[in-house]
Amino acid sequence: MFDITKDAIDEISLRQRLTNNESCGAFVSFEGWVRRKNEGRQVDYLVYSVYEELARKQGQYIVDQAKQLFSIENALCVHRYGRLEIGDMAVYVAVSAAHRDAAFSACRYIIDEVKKQVPIWKQEYYLDNQDSVWLANSD
Amino acid sequence: MSNITHLDHHGRSRMVDVSQKSATYRVAKARGRVVFPEHVFKEIMSSHGHTAKGSIVEVAKIAGLMAAKNTSNLIPMCHPMLIEKCHLDFSYDELTCSLLIESEVAITHKTGVEMEALTAVSIAALTVYDMTKALSHEIRVSDIVLVHKSGGKHDYHIEKLPEKSQVIDSMRMSQSGETINVNMQYFAQLREWVGKNEEVLTVPMGSTAAQVYYHLKSQYHFSDDIKQFKVAINHNFSDWDAILQPDDCIVFIPPVAGG
Numbered sequence: 001m002f003d004i005t006k007d008a009i010d011e012i013s014l015r016q017r018l019t020n021n022e023s024c025g026a027f028v029s030f031e032g033w034v035r036r037k038n039e040g041r042q043v044d045y046l047v048y049s050v051y052e053e054l055a056r057k058q059g060q061y062i063v064d065q066a067k068q069l070f071s072i073e074n075a076l077c078v079h080r081y082g083r084l085e086i087g088d089m090a091v092y093v094a095v096s097a098a099h100r101d102a103a104f105s106a107c108r109y110i111i112d113e114v115k116k117q118v119p120i121w122k123q124e125y126y127l128d129n130q131d132s133v134w135l136a137n138s139d
Numbered sequence: 140m141s142n143i144t145h146l147d148h149h150g151r152s153r154m155v156d157v158s159q160k161s162a163t164y165r166v167a168k169a170r171g172r173v174v175f176p177e178h179v180f181k182e183i184m185s186s187h188g189h190t191a192k193g194s195i196v197e198v199a200k201i202a203g204l205m206a207a208k209n210t211s212n213l214i215p216m217c218h219p220m221l222i223e224k225c226h227l228d229f230s231y232d233e234l235t236c237s238l239l240i241e242s243e244v245a246i247t248h249k250t251g252v253e254m255e256a257l258t259a260v261s262i263a264a265l266t267v268y269d270m271t272k273a274l275s276h277e278i279r280v281s282d283i284v285l286v287h288k289s290g291g292k293h294d295y296h297i298e299k300l301p302e303k304s305q306v307i308d309s310m311r312m313s314q315s316g317e318t319i320n321v322n323m324q325y326f327a328q329l330r331e332w333v334g335k336n337e338e339v340l341t342v343p344m345g346s347t348a349a350q351v352y353y354h355l356k357s358q359y360h361f362s363d364d365i366k367q368f369k370v371a372i373n374h375n376f377s378d379w380d381a382i383l384q385p386d387d388c389i390v391f392i393p394p395v396a397g398g
Contacts, residue, residue: 048397065230069187071189105197115396115398120395134328136393137396
């Protein structure tokens with residue numbers, strides 16, 4: 001499952017979707033948070049914008065790919081958009097699997113590919129100045 | 140003969156002297172695929188990409204990295220290179236029952252890394268073959284090709300994007316002919332540059348996405364470098380040279396920043 005949402009990510013209920021599976025011996029999750037400091041500047045808040053149709057399609061494709069590439073049971077990823085404050089969760093990835101190796105690998109794969117491929121953009125606003133910057137992921 | 144730098148003017152082979160060249164940032168990307176018989180592809184999918192020897196992709200990735208580092212030991216006239224980046228991507232393609240392999244190698248040095256990128260793909264592909272050969276003798280390695288090279292005398296990119304001047308000329312030339320309407324949607328920086336979320340654009344029939352980009356670039360002062368952007372048509376990633384159809388929805392996608 002891949003989703004994008006304007007509301008705060010409810011990681012507790014997302015986690016529950018992957019639990020209660022007798023064939024799973026491992027669960028790995030990743031949370032991406034909004035950080036105060038970026039490239040030496042004090043961040044005030046972030047605004048994520050999204051190209052919704054393509055983001056949903058591409059995000060689901062990545063989760064499906066992860067299920068094909070790794071021996072995992074289930075995987076999900078939710079990305080938030082709109083205005084986020086420092087400490088807010090921007091993205092959540094969760095993977096369940098029989099064994100931990102595949103769970104770690106798939107979790108890493110999903111967050112890396114989401115950052116590379118999904119059309120979501122981040123505009124950073126700062127405390128020291130009124131300007132804002134559109135950021136780009138390195139890959 | 141003079142165009143082949145690996146031959147001297149007597150036609151004898153040699154390693155090219157790059158000692159006087161200055162170092163630049165160089166990137167090379169290559170691509171190849173391993174094509175499986177359909178039943179083999181299905182078997183690989185049902186085992187989540189694992190064979191008796193382990194994960195096909197993980198082993199092939201390591202093999203590709205090792206190969207890139209060892210290129211100068213394999214190809215006689217290659218200079219030894221201290222590779223600074225080597226990345227391999229694998230994706231299974233159901234439509235063609237194949238595993239697509241893409242490599243990217245980067246270095247700041249005096250000579251290019253296309254042989255490293257091509258060697259990485261080649262050896263990764265052979266490793267995929269080795270990992271899967273117990274399943275069939277009809278597995279095929281194919282289409283190994285350089286897709287991008289930059290930082291040297293001549294940059295190259297396989298998606299041959301039209302030159303700006305040609306584009307504007309061809310837009311002008313076809314101006315008298317039939318036109319179609321397409322729907323532009325703008326996001327992120329582009330939305331700021333354009334000052335609106337969307338608009339309907341009338342373009343000559345037969346226009347490509349790249350032509351529309353260059354056309355709008357002059358109007359809205361988009362970046363000169365189209366390669367920073369991707370393009371989506373009707374909510375799917377597309378090629379820049381795709382011919383637009385009436386009422387297509389077109390989105391130029393600036394570098395993304397999720398996560």
